[in-house]
Amino acid sequence: MRSEAEHTARMAKKKVVQDKIVAAKTIEKGLLMVHTGPGKGKTTAALGMAVRMMGHGRKVGIVQFVKGAMTTGEKVIFDAFPDLVEFKPMGEGFTWDTQDRARDIAVAREGWDEVRRMIADPSYAMVIADEINIVLRYDYLPLDEVLAGFAARPAMTHVVATGRNAPEALIAAADLVTEMGQVKHPFRGGVKAQAGVEF
Amino acid sequence: MRSEAEHTARMAKKKVVQDKIVAAKTIEKGLLMVHTGPGKGKTTAALGMAVRMMGHGRKVGIVQFVKGAMTTGEKVIFDAFPDLVEFKPMGEGFTWDTQDRARDIAVAREGWDEVRRMIADPSYAMVIADEINIVLRYDYLPLDEVLAGFAARPAMTHVVATGRNAPEALIAAADLVTEMGQVKHPFRGGVKAQAGVEF
Numbered sequence: 001m002r003s004e005a006e007h008t009a010r011m012a013k014k015k016v017v018q019d020k021i022v023a024a025k026t027i028e029k030g031l032l033m034v035h036t037g038p039g040k041g042k043t044t045a046a047l048g049m050a051v052r053m054m055g056h057g058r059k060v061g062i063v064q065f066v067k068g069a070m071t072t073g074e075k076v077i078f079d080a081f082p083d084l085v086e087f088k089p090m091g092e093g094f095t096w097d098t099q100d101r102a103r104d105i106a107v108a109r110e111g112w113d114e115v116r117r118m119i120a121d122p123s124y125a126m127v128i129a130d131e132i133n134i135v136l137r138y139d140y141l142p143l144d145e146v147l148a149g150f151a152a153r154p155a156m157t158h159v160v161a162t163g164r165n166a167p168e169a170l171i172a173a174a175d176l177v178t179e180m181g182q183v184k185h186p187f188r189g190g191v192k193a194q195a196g197v198e199f
Numbered sequence: 200m201r202s203e204a205e206h207t208a209r210m211a212k213k214k215v216v217q218d219k220i221v222a223a224k225t226i227e228k229g230l231l232m233v234h235t236g237p238g239k240g241k242t243t244a245a246l247g248m249a250v251r252m253m254g255h256g257r258k259v260g261i262v263q264f265v266k267g268a269m270t271t272g273e274k275v276i277f278d279a280f281p282d283l284v285e286f287k288p289m290g291e292g293f294t295w296d297t298q299d300r301a302r303d304i305a306v307a308r309e310g311w312d313e314v315r316r317m318i319a320d321p322s323y324a325m326v327i328a329d330e331i332n333i334v335l336r337y338d339y340l341p342l343d344e345v346l347a348g349f350a351a352r353p354a355m356t357h358v359v360a361t362g363r364n365a366p367e368a369l370i371a372a373a374d375l376v377t378e379m380g381q382v383k384h385p386f387r388g389g390v391k392a393q394a395g396v397e398f
Contacts, residue, residue, distance in 0.1 A: 028390070034382075043247075046247075047247045048246045051250055055272030056272045056395050072254065073255045076256075181236065181380055183378050196252030196257055197248065
């Protein structure tokens, strides 16, 4: 435990530094944000940002590239605000474990067309390409095309790309990258997926 | 790009392994979850989980220990579901940069009393102690008491503790720990906090 005087001095100094940092920040722009890494919270944090944006009365578009990324739980709440969020689940269409790779590529393309449509429409304040990193990982979409599409967003449109194994070039292009690290996971201890936590 | 045959074989093998893993998981229990690390998304992912749980028609209690952790944006959406979420902002009470450490400890105590009340009430499916790690870091609450309070939760109650610098003992006690790592942050490039992203 620190002394009162030390504590006070430290907090005062911190506030001066913080005020200076905040004053130096003047740029407003649409950010390209990436949530990657093996840990939980990549999609959940993106959907939390969607809620935040919706609360400001601004529309969010969500394209879900992998089945189940948007859960029943979230969908019920989002469905209560049809003017503020458009949700496109594409993941149901993926076959993954069949020989039909061409079909999976077509599904990825369809999802990407939705993302591009939303990005091109400035009425969307934020566009979430959920689990698009997985699709890129499987070479279902050309990385260059996706990077160009993200770069072509209107000046004030925020884009969020999620999924583990974000490509290096996407990380390089992004304004903000968070790596969700898995320190501990209950699945390892035999705990099953539960309502309100995983779905 | 992999060959079709390689792709198919790999996906089939992956599915067998995944099915085996899922079948082995039979335990349902209230989890102690920790979101820590210097990156963004700790509170946002917790609030995303709250949305998920609310969508299942189950009540969430949120105690916010630090001012601004729950933003105006999220509050608007949460306020639309008064039966499904109780939100207690305590952070306004903290002085931080004054000599009034005793008062800050009292505010922390008040917040902790709310967390304990919610945990003791099984009508809450999930209790979020948002930024409690900060409060623990400043020694505003005794760690042992907080750990005991979390451990005393009903069998099916989920608890989420957020904030950077989670104490080692809390990480050891948790079922699930995600470390949000900051790979890149736009504040470093002069970009200011924006509606729908930071607040």
